[in-house]
Amino acid sequence: MSAAVITLKTQENGSDNLMIQRPTAGLSLQGRILVPGDKSISHRALMLGAIAEGETEIQGLLLGEDPRSTAHCFRALGAEISELNTELVRVKGIGLGNFQEPLDVLNAGNSGTTIRLMLGLLASHPGRFFTVTGDDSLRSRPMSRVVKPLQQMAAEIWGRKDNNLAPLAIQGQALKPIHYHSPIASAQVKSCILLAGLNTDGKTTVTEPALSRDHSERMLRAFGAELSIDPETNSVTVTGNAKLYGQKVVVPGDISSAAFWLVAASIVPGSELVVENVGVNPTRTGILEALSMMGADIEMENQREVAGEPVADLRVRSSQLKSCTIAGDIIPRLIDEIPILAVAATFAEGTTIIRDAAELRVKESDRITVMAQQLNKMGGKITELPDGMEITGGTALVGAEVDSHTDHRIGMSLAIAALNASGTTTIHRAEAAAISYPNFTSTLTEVCR
C-alpha cells in the first residue's frame, strides 16, 4: 500500500492550494470515519432554538462557516448562543416574534439557507427594520423565490434587480397566511414560508412540485408547532400563533459530506470505508439510489433513529461503476451531490445523463458550468446541458491546475477526482471546503493508505 501525497499551502493572498499527488500504484482508501454534522439540520437547530421559549441543547453541530453565519445573525437578533462546538451548544431562545432590531446589517456570508430562512422570520416582525446581505456569491443568488411569496403575505422587502438580489431591506409587518404553490422543489423556499407562517393568524400551506428535504417539518413538530403534511400533494400546513419550546437536538453526520467518501471508495480500486453516523432521511438519500443504479457496493448498517432523524453507518467497497440517467423527482433528493456524482460518472462505463437540475446554476456557483470546465481540464468529457450534464465515462484523468470557484462542493469533488488522476492536481481556493466540511483535508489524508 502507498499513500497519496496531500499538501495544503496557504498563498500570500490567504487562499489555499490543495495539492494531491497520486502514487503510481497501490493507493486504496481504508478506515472508519465520521463526517461533520448535517448542515441543514445545524442551521435549523440554531434558528428554532433562537425563536423558541426556553433552552435548546444541540449536540453534533456542524462547525462550518455556514452555521457560524447563522449563529452570528441570530445573536444579533437577541438569542443567546453559547460558543460553537460539537459537544454541546446551548441556545437561550427569545420566543417567537421577539427579535430585537439589530444595529447593523445581518451578514449571512455564503449561506443561502441562512438568508432565505431568516427572511421569513424577519418579515413577520411588525414595526422592526432589518437589512441583510452576504458574500459575493450570495449577493448574486436569486432571492425573489422567497421575496415574492412573502410579499403575497404582505411583507415589505426591497433589494437590487427588482427585489431579487441582496443586500435586502425588510420592514417587518403583520403577515397574513397563504397557500403557496411553489414552482420549484426547494426546502429553502418551503421553510422560509412555513417560518413566516408561524407568526400569522391562520394556517399557511406550501405545496411543492416534488418533495424537498423535510428537516424543517420534523424539527418544527419536535419544537411544538402544529403541522400537517399531505404526501399525496407534497403539501405542508403550519398553524400560526405558534409557540415553540426549546428541545434537545442531536445532529447526525451530513450525507452530503459522506457522499465524497462514498464516491472516493467506489472509484479507487481495493478501497473499503465505513462512514459512521450518517443521516439517512429519505428526502436526502437520492445519492444512495443513484450510486446503487451505477452499481456501487454500499451497505447500510446499524440503522437507528436519533432525535427524530434516521441514521446509519454506510460501508462502501470499490466497484466498477456503470452509467445511468438521473432526472425527475430524485433531483431534489440529491441536488447537492451532483458535483461528486459527475466525478463518479467520469469513472463509470458509458454515458451518464443528468437532467431537470437547472437549480444547479444558482447554487454557490453555477455548478453545471464550473464542474464541466474544471473536470474537463483534467481530461473529463462533460458536456453542459441547460438543466444538467452529459458525462462520457471511462475517462483516464490527468492531474491539472483547477479551481473551486469558492464553491465548497466543487473544491471537494475535484479533490476526490484527483485521487484517480495520474500525476499531481492542484486545487486553488480549496479553503472553500470550510463552509460545510472544515476537516476535509485531514480526513482525506487519514483514509489514503
Ligand code: S3P
Ligand atoms: C438546503 C436546501 C437546498 C440545498 C442547500 C440546503 C436547506 O437548497 O441545496 O444546500 O438546508 O434547506 P434549495 O432549497 O435551494 O434547493
